[in-house]
Structures are given as structure tokens and as C-alpha cells.
Amino acid sequence: MTDHAPSSLAGRLVARRVRYYYALIGLIAVMFAAExxxxxxxxxxxxxxxxGTALVATGLAVGSGLRAxxxxxxxxxxxxGARWAGVIIVAVIVVIGVALAIPPLRELFRNEAFQDLxxxxxxxxxxxPALTVxxxxxxxxxxxxxxxxxxHSPRVAIALQAALFGLWHIESSLGLTTGNEGVGDVVGTGSTGAVLGVLGAVAFTGGSGVVFGxxxxxxxxxLPCLALHWAANGVGAVAAALAWQLA
Structure with a gap:
């Protein structure tokens, strides 16, 4: 009985780890399906x-043992986190404000989804905030x-979630070059431009995922991640409307 105890314990640990990764892969699959x-x-x-998926996943994660x-x-x-968040929001507003003041950069903000202030x-x-950030x-x-x-180590965790975050934005970037005049002017609006737009969006959001991580x-x-994500998207939306008005 004693001789078999260590191997039995090792087997249970391996089985638990396998179930853990199955659960994580299942969550990721559900996330992408929801997207x-x-x-x-x-x-x-x-x-x-x-x-809804995020709220349910958070509840299940807490129930499975993840702590706050x-x-x-x-x-x-x-x-x-609040101190970092405040600095981040102010910095992003300043950077976007400077970009809006430069006509060639201002064109990149002209997203057709936000023409109305x-x-x-x-x-x-x-x-x-409610649907994205x-x-x-x-x-x-x-x-x-x-x-x-x-x-895993922080480096591995950051890299993996950043890669997933980049892939997450494939679908949302499919119409990027036709919905944003500035981006369309840079890479074109044909099929090649569409592919370049998607690749650029995946690379950019993957890099952003590294910063967030x-x-x-x-x-x-x-909190700092929420602040940076909101500042990039929310302030960016307002900047898009201002860019249209200044055009």
C-alpha cells in the first residue's frame, strides 16, 4: 500500500492538471464563440x-478556487491600481489631443461608426465600458x-493571453479598412488592404495585450488595464467624432 501511494498521488495531480487545462481551453473556446x-x-x-460570458466565467472561476x-x-x-489608472487616462488624453492637432494623424481617427458626437x-x-472594456x-x-x-511564470502568462487577445480581434477588424478612411488610405480598401488591416489589427492588439498583461x-x-483599455477605445471614439468635425 505504501509503495503505491506516491505514484497514486502523482497520478491524481496529473489528472487534476489535465482537467485544469481542459477547463481553460473550454473557456477560451466559449469566449471566441461568443465573440x-x-x-x-x-x-x-x-x-x-x-x-454575459465574462460575468459567468468570473463567477465560475471564483467557484473553482481563483481568488480576488x-x-x-x-x-x-x-x-x-487607481493611481496608475489616473495617470494612464491623463496620458492617453494628452497623446490623442496632440494627434488630433496634426492633420495627417487626425485622418487616422475618422472612424465612420463615430461621426456623431x-x-x-x-x-x-x-x-x-459595458460591452467591451x-x-x-x-x-x-x-x-x-x-x-x-x-x-506558469508571469512572462509566459502575459505572452499567452496577449496572443489570444490579438486573435480575438480578427473578426472585429474585418471591415477596418472600409470603416476607417485614414486606415483605408494607408493600406488600401481592396482585398490586400483588408488582409493588411486584419494583420495590423491583430499585431497591434496583441502588442497592446502585452502592455495590459x-x-x-x-x-x-x-484597474490600470481597465483604464488603458477604456482610454484607448472611449477617448478614441470621442476623438473620432472630433476628427470628423475638424475635417
């Missing part, structure tokens, strides 16, 4: 499917990063 449903259907409810600290939500990190403001302060940060820098950090590990908090 596809949101982008390729036109129902009102489907716009909220990623948000694993998700970047520990109270101990709130003050530090009231709609851009509604999107920036309601829709973008909060759910994506909960999924990628919360659940996925927290789960990966349980089994580094912030998450550096501060231990999700």
Missing part, C-alpha cells in the same frame, strides 16, 4: 453575449491571466 455570435448576428441580445487577487480585484491593490459620447461612457479585461487579464499565473502583473490590479 463570433456578437459580430455575425444582428439581435439586440447578442450585443451583450460577451458581457488572482483576478486582479483584491482590495489591497485598489489604491495602487452625442453617439460617440454615449458609446464612450456607456456602451464601450469590462468584459474583455475580466476575461483576458482577469480569468485567463489569473488561471495561467497559477501554472504587464500592467496587470506589475500592479496586481485590473
Amino acid at each position: 463570433s455570435v456578437m459580430h455575425f448576428t444582428y439581435y439586440t441580445w447578442s450585443r451583450w453575449i460577451v458581457t 487577487a488572482d483576478l486582479g480585484l483584491s482590495r489591497d491593490t485598489w489604491a495602487r 452625442p453617439w460617440a459620447l454615449w458609446s464612450a461612457f456607456v456602451l464601450i 469590462i468584459p474583455e479585461e475580466l476575461l483576458f487579464r482577469g480569468v485567463v491571466t489569473g488561471a495561467l499565473l497559477r501554472r 504587464w500592467l496587470r502583473v506589475k500592479t496586481g490590479s485590473l
Whole structure:
């Protein structure tokens, strides 16, 4: 009995680790399926499917043993995270403001989805946080990063979640060159331009994922990631409307 105990324990540990990775892969598959449903259907409810997936995934992660600290939500990190978040938002606003003042750069902000300023403001302060920023940060820098950090080094966890984050944006960038005049002028609006637009978006968001992941590990908090993500998308939406008005 004693001779078999260590091997039996090792077998249980291996089985537990296999189940862990199966669960993580299953979560990632569900995430990407939800993203596809949101982008390729036109129902009102489907716009909220990623948000719902993020909330359910966070609840299941907590139920499976991940702690608030694993998700970047520990109270101990709130003050530090808030300081980083404030600096990040101010820095992004300054950078975008400078870019808007330069006509060639201003053209890159002219996204057709945000030609109307009231709609851009509604999107920036309601829709973008609820449908994009909060759910994506909960999924990628919360659940996925927290789960990966349980089994891997910070460097590996950051790299893996960043790669997934880049791939996550394939579908949302399919119409990038036709919906953004500035980007379309740079890479073209034909099939080659569309491919370059997608590749560029994946590379850019993957690189952004590295920055988000580094912030998450550096501060231990999700707040700086939320701040940077919102500033890039929300302030970017308002900047797009201003760019159209200044054109």
C-alpha cells in the first residue's frame, strides 16, 4: 500500500492538471464563440453575449478556487491600481489631443461608426465600458491571466493571453479598412488592404495585450488595464467624432 501511494498521488495531480487545462481551453473556446455570435448576428441580445460570458466565467472561476487577487480585484491593490489608472487616462488624453492637432494623424481617427458626437459620447461612457472594456479585461487579464499565473511564470502568462487577445480581434477588424478612411488610405480598401488591416489589427492588439498583461502583473490590479483599455477605445471614439468635425 505504501509503495503505491506516491505514484497514486502523482497520478491524481496529473489528472487534476489535465482537467485544469481542459477547463481553460473550454473557456477560451466559449469566449471566441461568443465573440463570433456578437459580430455575425444582428439581435439586440447578442450585443451583450460577451458581457454575459465574462460575468459567468468570473463567477465560475471564483467557484473553482481563483481568488480576488488572482483576478486582479483584491482590495489591497485598489489604491495602487487607481493611481496608475489616473495617470494612464491623463496620458492617453494628452497623446490623442496632440494627434488630433496634426492633420495627417487626425485622418487616422475618422472612424465612420463615430461621426456623431452625442453617439460617440454615449458609446464612450456607456456602451464601450459595458460591452467591451469590462468584459474583455475580466476575461483576458482577469480569468485567463489569473488561471495561467497559477501554472506558469508571469512572462509566459502575459505572452499567452496577449496572443489570444490579438486573435480575438480578427473578426472585429474585418471591415477596418472600409470603416476607417485614414486606415483605408494607408493600406488600401481592396482585398490586400483588408488582409493588411486584419494583420495590423491583430499585431497591434496583441502588442497592446502585452502592455495590459504587464500592467496587470506589475500592479496586481485590473484597474490600470481597465483604464488603458477604456482610454484607448472611449477617448478614441470621442476623438473620432472630433476628427470628423475638424475635417
